[in-house]
Amino acid sequence: GIDAASFRTQGNADHYSRSALERRAALRFEPDIVRWMQSYYRTFVSPHNNKRFKASHGGYAPIDREEMLAVQIKICKALFPPDEWDFAACAESAEADWQREVGADAELMSRAQFFDSLFEIVDVWTVDISLAEYVNFLKAVFHRITVAGSNVDLHPDAGPKTGSEA
Numbered sequence: 001g002i003d004a005a006s007f008r009t010q011g012n013a014d015h016y017s018r019s020a021l022e023r024r025a026a027l028r029f030e031p032d033i034v035r036w037m038q039s040y041y042r043t044f045v046s047p048h049n050n051k052r053f054k055a056s057h058g059g060y061a062p063i064d065r066e067e068m069l070a071v072q073i074k075i076c077k078a079l080f081p082p083d084e085w086d087f088a089a090c091a092e093s094a095e096a097d098w099q100r101e102v103g104a105d106a107e108l109m110s111r112a113q114f115f116d117s118l119f120e121i122v123d124v125w126t127v128d129i130s131l132a133e134y135v136n137f138l139k140a141v142f143h144r145i146t147v148a149g150s151n152v153d154l155h156p157d158a159g160p161k162t163g164s165e166a
Contacts, residue, residue, distance in 0.1 A: 015129060020129055023129050024123055024129055027119075027123075027129070027131060027134055028115075028116070028119045030131055030134075032131060032135050033119070033122075033131070033134055033135060033138065034115070036135060036138035036139065036142065037114075037115045037118050037119065037138070039142060040071070040114075040118055040138075040142060041060075041063075041111060041114055041115070043142075043146065044063075044067065044070075044071045044074075045061060045062075045063045045067060045111075045114070046061070046064075046067060060110070060111035061111075062108035062109055062110050062111070063108070063109045063111075063114050064107060064108055064109075065098060065106070065107055065108075065109075068094075068098060068109055068114070068117070069091065069094045069095065069098065072090070072093070072094035072097060072098075072117075073087070073090050073091060073094055074145045075121060075141060075145065076090035076093065076094070077090065077145075078141045078144035078145050079125065079141070097117065101113060101116070101117050118138075122134050122137050122138055125137060
């Protein structure tokens with residue numbers, strides 16, 4: 001598979017063409033991807049019983065700052081090998097994402113914002129722009145987080161980068 005360092009140091013200019021950006025954006029609403037994001041939401045978002053909050057967030061319970069930061073840290077831990085994982089760096093990144101996505105003073109994130117945030121992670125960390133790649137990534141990360149001792153390959157079809165690809 002591909003290591004975390006490869007994703008931090010390389011990019012693929014082809015993924016930023018107009019057509020690639022459109023394909024990537026369209027994947028956000030694919031039913032299989034939405035179902036997996038819903039699995040994350042049901043697993044990690046505490047059900048808030050306050051009807052006012054649900055009404056103001058499309059009928060779904062919002063996720064609060066503490067919950068979302070915990071989800072982001074779990075995802076971060078799933079993405080990095082144990083010897084590269086740094087709690088403080090992940091927490092700082094999660095806080096920066098929260099501020100960028102909902103604002104520094106916000107205490108709640110809507111379900112749609114949660115899906116957008118999760119999709120951004122998938123979009124950045126996947127190798128190809130394909131429904132199968134995005135779904136497999138969501139499944140693998142979910143499994144790594146929810147199953148003790150799991151080390152499911154995040155990119156089962158991708159070999160290690162070599163030579164000029166690295």
